[in-house]
Amino acid sequence: xxxxxxxxxxxxxKTTGWVLPVAIIFPIIVHLIPPYNGIPIGAYLLxxxxxxxxxxxxxxLPVAIIxxxxxxxxxxTLTGNPNxxxxxxxxxxxxxxxxxxxxxxxxxLKWVAAPLSYIGAKVIxxxxxxxxxxxxTDPFNFFMGSLTTAAPGILILFLINVLAIKYNPTNN
Numbered sequence: 001x002x003x004x005x006x007x008x009x010x011x012x013x014k015t016t017g018w019v020l021p022v023a024i025i026f027p028i029i030v031h032l033i034p035p036y037n038g039i040p041i042g043a044y045l046l047x048x049x050x051x052x053x054x055x056x057x058x059x060x061l062p063v064a065i066i067x068x069x070x071x072x073x074x075x076x077t078l079t080g081n082p083n084x085x086x087x088x089x090x091x092x093x094x095x096x097x098x099x100x101x102x103x104x105x106x107x108x109l110k111w112v113a114a115p116l117s118y119i120g121a122k123v124i125x126x127x128x129x130x131x132x133x134x135x136x137t138d139p140f141n142f143f144m145g146s147l148t149t150a151a152p153g154i155l156i157l158f159l160i161n162v163l164a165i166k167y168n169p170t171n172n
Contacts, residue, residue: 015059016066023051023071028079039149046118046153048072048090050160052098053114057164061102068094085134089125096121105165114161115154122146 027047031040042048048071056064072091075081100120104113126143129135135142147154 012060012062012066015055016063019051019055019059019063020067020070020074023048023055023067024074024078026051027071027075031079031081043146043149044152045156046150048075048094049097049114049118049153049157052094053101053117053157053160054164056098056101057105057168058170061098064098064102065095068098085136088134089129092128093118093121093125096124110165111162112158114157118150118154118157119147 027042030045030047031042033041035041036044051071052064052068055067069091072087072094076084076087097117097120100117101113104110104116109116122143126139126146129137129139129142133139
């Protein structure tokens with residue numbers, strides 16, 4: 001039994017070892033696109049959410065959680081963006097997003113798990129901003145502004161959701 005657990009842990013770490021760099025580099029590439037209306041393209045497209053979701057569907061929860069927890073911090077370490085407060089919110093949202101998607105993938109909502117999980121994570125993080133105001137913004141405006149800006153990214157999350165489930169290598 002312990003041998004199986006060690007092999008499983010090693011495979012999780014090995015998979016995370018190559019998925020995590022992709023989750024760090026991909027948003028950096030997206031953010032090389034000039035801002036639109038003064039807003040970074042990442043706020044529109046939500047690239048930080050793609051890789052944790054695909055990791056969740058294809059490689060299981062532990063890989064996705066590690067990627068969701070570490071990618072924003074390591075991205076910040078490399079680029080200095082976003083600021084500390086927003087990085088904390090983004091990390092919280094990614095972890096919440098991953099757990100919510102995990103729950104939805106187990107039920108009848110699997111085909112819309114990614115977009116609904118993003119919205120759910122955004123609701124929770126906005127409520128948390130009421131208790132812990134680490135950003136200088138009104139939580140309601142933060143929530144509404146995020147959803148409005150992220151509409152293209154939410155659509156992309158839906159497409160990734162459908163494709164990740166359809167082409168899941170563990171289902172073949």
